[in-house]
Amino acid sequence: MKFWARKFFRNRILANFIYEFAILYPTPSNLSYFWNFGFLALVCLVFQIVTGIILAMHYTPHVDLAFLSVEHIMRDVNYGFFLRYAHANGASAFFFIVYLHLLKGLYYGSYAYPRQILWASGVVILLIMIMTAFMGYVLPWGQMSFWAATVITNLFSAIPYIGLDLVYWLWGGFSIDNPTLNRFFSLHYFLPFVILGLVVFHLVCLHNWGSNNPLGLNSKIDTFSFTPFFFVKDFSFLNVFLFGISIFIFFSPNYLGHPDNYILANPLVTPNHIVPEWYFLPFYAILRALPDKLLGTIFLALSILILLVLPFFMTFPIRSSYFKPVFEIFFWGFVVIALTLGWVGGMPIEPTYYFVGQFSTFSYFFYFLFLIPFSYKIDFFFLENRMPETFYLMKARVSDIWYVPFF
Numbered sequence: 001m002k003f004w005a006r007k008f009f010r011n012r013i014l015a016n017f018i019y020e021f022a023i024l025y026p027t028p029s030n031l032s033y034f035w036n037f038g039f040l041a042l043v044c045l046v047f048q049i050v051t052g053i054i055l056a057m058h059y060t061p062h063v064d065l066a067f068l069s070v071e072h073i074m075r076d077v078n079y080g081f082f083l084r085y086a087h088a089n090g091a092s093a094f095f096f097i098v099y100l101h102l103l104k105g106l107y108y109g110s111y112a113y114p115r116q117i118l119w120a121s122g123v124v125i126l127l128i129m130i131m132t133a134f135m136g137y138v139l140p141w142g143q144m145s146f147w148a149a150t151v152i153t154n155l156f157s158a159i160p161y162i163g164l165d166l167v168y169w170l171w172g173g174f175s176i177d178n179p180t181l182n183r184f185f186s187l188h189y190f191l192p193f194v195i196l197g198l199v200v201f202h203l204v205c206l207h208n209w210g211s212n213n214p215l216g217l218n219s220k221i222d223t224f225s226f227t228p229f230f231f232v233k234d235f236s237f238l239n240v241f242l243f244g245i246s247i248f249i250f251f252s253p254n255y256l257g258h259p260d261n262y263i264l265a266n267p268l269v270t271p272n273h274i275v276p277e278w279y280f281l282p283f284y285a286i287l288r289a290l291p292d293k294l295l296g297t298i299f300l301a302l303s304i305l306i307l308l309v310l311p312f313f314m315t316f317p318i319r320s321s322y323f324k325p326v327f328e329i330f331f332w333g334f335v336v337i338a339l340t341l342g343w344v345g346g347m348p349i350e351p352t353y354y355f356v357g358q359f360s361t362f363s364y365f366f367y368f369l370f371l372i373p374f375s376y377k378i379d380f381f382f383l384e385n386r387m388p389e390t391f392y393l394m395k396a397r398v399s400d401i402w403y404v405p406f407f
Contacts (some may be wrong), residue, residue: 028212037097067141125199132195193252
């Protein structure tokens with residue numbers, strides 16, 4: 001009797017949790033389709049975990065068998081080709097959605113008070129995603145996989161005093177070999193569940209402080225329950241997303257890959273041009289733009305960690321870029337810079353591309369450290385002096401974020 005009572009109580013707790021988080025959750029009524037990216041990112045994560053678990057059942061993490069086990073999956077396992085292509089292209093789709101989700105947060109000021117912890121958890125998720133995807137890229141043990149692992153792991157050798165020992169510890173020996181592949185496989189299998197736990201924490205933070213909205217106003221003023229209004233909206237957009245990724249999986253599965261990765265890894269033959277996956281290209285361009293290995297490694301890490309300090313730059317009472325014209329101009333300039341870095345990262349190291357990469361790297365950090373605070377001052381001056389009535393009305397509507405003294 002007690003067993004059934006405990007089971008019923010646990011079920012009630014789970015049912016109440018789902019009811020509160022997925023049905024009754026008060027959602028701002030003016031959310032656009034840009035707010036669908038969070039739901040799509042969660043779908044991608046679950047999709048990657050499911051396909052990854054099935055692929056792990058047939059993969060062999062050994063330097064002599066890894067490449068052959070991938071071929072075995074493609075040729076002998078029932079629907080193995082679909083699982084492998086779905087997992088590979090699903091990773092690209094995952095990063096594409098997360099990058100759009102990140103840009104949406106930058107544009108609409110989702111990093112502002114009281115959502116700093118929500119923003120920081122998202123940045124940590126992105127960082128672990130990059131680590132997980134890099135380790136997964138090594139697993140097929142093709143030419144590009146092997147040499148990408150060689151380049152990236154060697155970055156730790158730039159750390160003074162302990163760098164070389166740290167590299168040997170990562171390798172499990174004096175070169176990239178079987179222990180390295182085993183460690184990468186184990187971490188690639190484990191980290192998605194860490195990401196899943198962080199996503200749950202991310203959702204708890206979201207439901208605690210509420211969603212932002214396109215106008216950046218107090219999100220508790222005008223709300224609807226999440227279900228059925230936004231539930232239907234999310235799933236209608238999911239159909240469009242599934243149609244798009246299906247085109248890549250079934251008609252052009254290797255479009256985003258590199259031909260050299262279909263060649264067995266050979267430590268004695270270096271590719272003419274080492275190129276990572278497309279979602280690593282902007283960071284790879286920043287790494288190559290610095291002439292010193294240590295500086296390149298530091299700025300590579302800072303290119304992601306700098307997102308954590310954005311809430312401290314929020315010296316404007318209005319979140320959304322709708323009411324910050326100068327900030328909006330700089331934002332679209334930043335998008336161009338990010339796309340330029342991605343383009344340069346895929347180009348060979350030549351003087352022209354090297355110069356463009358250095359300029360784009362400087363512009364990337366200049367945007368976060370100087371242009372964002374500068375644009376806030378200009379937009380603040382314009383609104384307060386040219387549109388005082390609108391300014392003080394909106395100040396009253398967003399009083400929950402009026403916490404940083406203006407300069």
